[in-house]
Amino acid sequence: MTNKLFSPIILLLVLAFLIGPFLIIIAASLSAGETLAFPPQGLSLRWVLKVFEVESFRASFGISMFLAIGGTLAALILGIPASYALSRYKVPGAETIRTIVSSPIIVPGIIVGLALLRYFVVPFNFGILFALFLAHTALILPYAVRVVSASLNNLRSDIEEAAVLLGSSRVGAFFRVVMPNIRGGILAAFILGFVTSFNQVPVSLFLSGPGVRTLPIDMLAYMEITYDPSVAALSALLAFMSLGIVFLAERFLGFSRYV
């Protein structure tokens, strides 16, 4: 069959197209030269080290971390009870509620950011950071509800009913019986939310002010003025960070089962 020869060639080309640019970024970030180039002009770690010295990168990394962790936690605090209610209770208008909660996933992020800027930040004098926090929480909420709902639906509800019959309170049954069983799903939702928020650009585009910027936005701004390999080095470092998180998650809890 022609397939024997054809398949490996196709796969090689597709993988080269998908992964190749990422390898080139790593190579370019190891350059010793002044400007971005591939093949790199000599090898050195100077640009990788420089990333840690750029003041604005350090500040925006902190902000992105805060948003990714804080936003995901807030989304889980809102999302876990909502998912629980939607899967265990007869909620009137459940479909409408589900649509409202998951709509931020459908509407392009740039619009959410602009709307928040125009109707929250400007008229009510909200801080940019607070608006960013709200926007990222809203953005992660659909993922949190989806992943947690999926693990709740896989969990038999009679074990908690048994706990209640045996004298546990409803809240006690939730924390002692349900939570331990959906821990994996919650962790998966946390990782998915973290990665989504950390890599998010459009939502944060309009929500940036003096000294308050997320890391990807800061990178976009930095590469408009300079053409040195430090953004390549930072890109490579961030990619390794995301891949490391996903790898660990897959290793220890079979992440892909949940998403």
Add this chain to the structure above:
Amino acid sequence: MFQNRAEAFALVLPAAIFAAVVFLAPVLILLSEGFRSGDSWTIQAYIDFFSQSLNQTVFLRTLKLAALVTAASAVIGYAAAFAIVNLPPKGKGRITGLVVLPLMISPVARTYAWLVILGRTGFVNKALVTVGLSDEPIRFLFTETAVFIGLLQLFLPLMIISLISALENMPRDAVPAARVLGANWLQVFTKVILPLTKEGLVIGGTLVFTGSMTAYITPAILGGSKVLMLETLLYQRVTVANDFVSASVIALILIVMAFAANLLLKRLATARNKR
């Protein structure tokens, strides 16, 4: 199923109210601005928007690029997914992992790589000049081709994974049977594979199409102000001209497209569940 309504509402309302206040209300107000003129309601903003040739160009370019990226990813996606499905199980898992891997990497990093490859002093130009195919560097950046390549690289994995699961659900013997009965490869594809994997193609296609339609980073980095798409146009209208009316018009166009695609997906999902 628990019946207690008060409890149910207490659990579900914080999330619903949060989404409604932080997300739904501001977005709806933004959309309404496109229909306001003083105190009255009008569609004048839409007429004005589409009567400007720049806006027409950007609108059509966005549709065109999204369609081209979808078509290209479908062609490449079938070839790749078919090759992956026919691998031995261990290789299948690994290669699928490698295909999904880029989805976890920041789109800024992934798009930035193309600057290194396609730039004036980039890899491709150096190779062309060294080999002697071209006397001077060719301009790749800030062209539709560059944006097309960037978007294809960004969204191809979504198409491949949709087609992999569609091909895996296809009856194992369908292709060999058609071959034995004398069909050539083109017939096998159009008469057997395509009808049996249509759903996967539509799911992958909608993901790629809406993703490309609403992309910001790729046209911003690889297209610049020369190759505006709807999102970069929106950003430019707001930051350069403080033009919130055009922004509202573009926002509605993007949302309508995204919702239409999502509705299509939902309909397909329910159709499949019934079967």
